[in-house]
Amino acid sequence: MKRVWLILVLLLSYVYALGQEVAIDRVIEKIYSQLMETSESEIDYSDLYDDLIAFYEHPINLNKTTPEQLSQLRFLSDIQIENFFYYLYKAGSMRTIYELQLVEGMDLFTIQLLVPFVRVGAAEDVSNSWKFRDVIRASQHELIARFDGTFEPKQGYLPNATQAYLGDPFYTSLKYRLKSADKLQLGFTAEKDAGEPFYGSYNTGYDSYSGFLQINHLWKFSSIVVGDYRANFGQGLVMQQDMSPSKSSLVTNVTTRSQGLKRHASTDEYNFLRGVGATVALGDFKVSAFYSFRQMDADTSGGSFSSFKTDGLHRLADDFEKKRTVNRQLVGGNVTYRHRLFRVGLTATQIWLDVPLNYEPAPYQLYYFRGQSQFAGSVDYLFAWHGFQFFGETAMNDAGGVATLNGLLFAPISVLNLVVLQRFYSKKYDVFFANAFSEGSRTNNENGLYIGAELKPVRKWKVAAYADLFHSPWLAYQVNKPASGYETLLQVDFMPSRQVEMYGRFRFEQKEKNVQAGDVQPTTLVSDIQKASLRYTIAYQVLQVGFKNIVEWNYAHLGADQTYGFLMTQDISYTLPWIDLTLAARYEFFDAPTYENRFYVYERDVPYASYTPALYGVGNRWYLNLDYQINSNLTLYLRVAQTYYTDNRLEFGTGAETIQGHHRTDFRVHLQWKI
Amino acid sequence: MTRIYLFLSLLFLGILSLHAQVATIVPSSYVPGNASVAYTSDWQPFQNPAALAQTSRISMTLLYENRYVTSELGNSVASLAVPTKYVNVGASFSYFGYAAYNEMLSSITLARSFGKVLHIGVEFDYYTIYLSPSERYRGTLTAQVGAQLQVLPNFVIGFNVFNPVFSKIKTDLLTKPLPSVFSLGTNYQLHEKVSWLVQIDKEVHSPMRWATGFEYAPFDEFTVRVGGYGSDYFVPTLGVAFKFDGFRFHLHTEYRYPLGLTMMGVLQYQFQ
Structure with missing residues (x-):
């Protein structure tokens, strides 16, 4: 009875937060900007949009969800997810969406973001049975055509250009998608970037084609992917193709969110696998296996190559000489055991190249991977106990490089969440698909300690802060000596009314970087670079x-x-x-x-x-x-x-x-x- | 609500004074600290056109501004505001300088309120400059758009862009761009008799300027204004206003070291 009264009071006092018409694009924009604005790592917006739109069109039933599913809503912290399931365990089930207010640590800011993507339904209303006729009947089709251009002519399109583009100055793409709830997804993408030829001796049609088929919940298979897909396991030390966890204003979100195999639907022409993969659920075990074969772009003119060409652009004659010159094969697998309190996983990948990778002899690249084959393996874990959540992964490659990442999330009191994350990536640890929490763009040659805190002292206010200390024991890009640095962030959010929200954010970082001293000193000096920024944002509706x-x-x-x-x-x-x-x-x-x-x-x-x-x-x-x-x-x-x-x-x-x-x-x- | 203002002000005002801002062709305002973009009590010529939307009576304004007690640096302004059923209309004219060098700005302003919370205005300006006996007068057309929004019962946000189209005067010998200024400000009613204004301006070629000020009206007939603005250095402002029937008098001063004192007098008549 007490709970019913509480719900009624919440309904009356809090209805404004949920009663607004949902402008989904604005909600996704807010989530993306929170993740991206302070992050150094690239975020595939198309992928994020695709995931969130899928949840908007088929909201998650809160009485029938899993931690993995909720974690795909990347703004939810691990502690919030754990608290949610603790509430569900105690209450049995949720009766109304307004009960989210009763979940410890679920603040006004989070609920506003969460509401468009969830619903409260009966615990048994989702059928996992795979009936072809039902799946086809529930399918939705989407066709997208896009055309971009720039009004001002670029040098490459001028008649006397020394570097002349082969194609017209317009970007065009065509996408087809078929979705049937979370059971079936099928897609096809064709794309031509500005400057790429559409017809002629170089291309007959679009420059890039991509396609996928993903089937979920079919017999023992959690998922089957065919065509273009991405793989993500553990904390990203071996295999992480989706967004890596990174520093952002969501200070306690430092764990990976995507687990398993997932279709590649965006127009990114580099970061995906092409082949087949499947995940089988066997009791408490999940076993994944995947294979990929791709022809990659690189300059192999000297019998080896120094780096892959990652931009996917084929606009100049030179670009076509580098197109599909390296065959890359990958075999990988993961076994994960899940218990109510913990999760343990093993991941391994083996990669073969038909042309050797041989970096230019720059000192900072001394320990980078060279050769034609690479093996990496890891053990990852996650253990939740009385409000504490321990997580981490330790990995090793065949060059003897070791990487380990370990963290602890805990909430000493309901209004305070804390996270501590330690990382050590040896200079010899250089793995193709590693993409874990780090200061640099590569997951290697880095030690660090990250501490984050989120405080919700009173309703409508939120204070978040982090500090990250990092050190590179070997030289790095544009840093000609072992270097150290640190970064801090403080953000205060305030929502005085339902039409007004604002935040102020201060960020400071200091790290070391090469400085050219000109003719006076021909050798490069390494100096501290300090950067500070102060941002105030207010959004309001009139x-x-x-x-x-x-x-x-x-x-x-x-x-x-x-x-x-x-x-x-x-x-x-x-x-x-x-x-x-x-x-x-x-x-x-x-x-x-x-x-x-x-x-x-x-x-x-x-x-x-x-x-x-x-x-x-x-x-x-x-x-x-x-x-x-x-x-x-x-x-x-x-x-x-x-x-x-x-x-x-x-x-x-x-x-x-x-x-x-x-x-x-x-x-x-x-x-x-x-x- | 005080916390919003403290939050906003503490974040920015202390730090932003590192920058400087070039002078603009727009005459000053008598609002404390020249922070007029969210000032809703009066429409002032060439300031945020959205303020005209709240004018409910026909009014005439004469303004004279003298910079640094130098007769050649005088700015004379006349304006007329006429409210109508659908849109309020304003007309303004300003003359700055002397016979051998002068600048004129003429404008037509249109503004309208949408409910009691959203006010939008647009102004069409024609700028003329006397360059030399041989070049004579050259002119160009530009515009100004602005809005004032009652976000909370005692909190207004205003913004305004002058010359968003980057108009410029071009002759064979020189190109004189008109300043393009983006202003953003707030007006917080601390008390029924006290309001606090904060504003940030950015001229596209120049560093930013901040401004703040307080307006205190102990009784209907009398108002005191104290404020200041800063870019590379701080300029304090002080002003008073008197109101007698339909007449209003505004006196405004600024002290800019080392150039000296700027004074402004405004006479306004509002038809009853």
């Missing part, structure tokens, strides 16, 4: 119009130079309900005198796409997005964006991408058909 402002100041200190940057933005969005038209616009001024002062600000884009330009120089940028729902199945998205530099530059960009003048205007047309 009538049906959404507004958002960002004001950011930053500081960079490298060698004798101390420079300051400033950025100010204004966003406006409005939906005209009588014609299903949504307008979203941004106007911003930026002033970043050096590259170290550059700004990254996420921009709203068409579905499955995101654009986060590095704003460097002095100028102004604006964009206008237009979404028009032509009918219940067909939606048209248009976007125009312009960057206008006022620092008297005569050209910008490099090589064939150079644009004469001081402005660049891009457009994008996206047509989406759903049935």
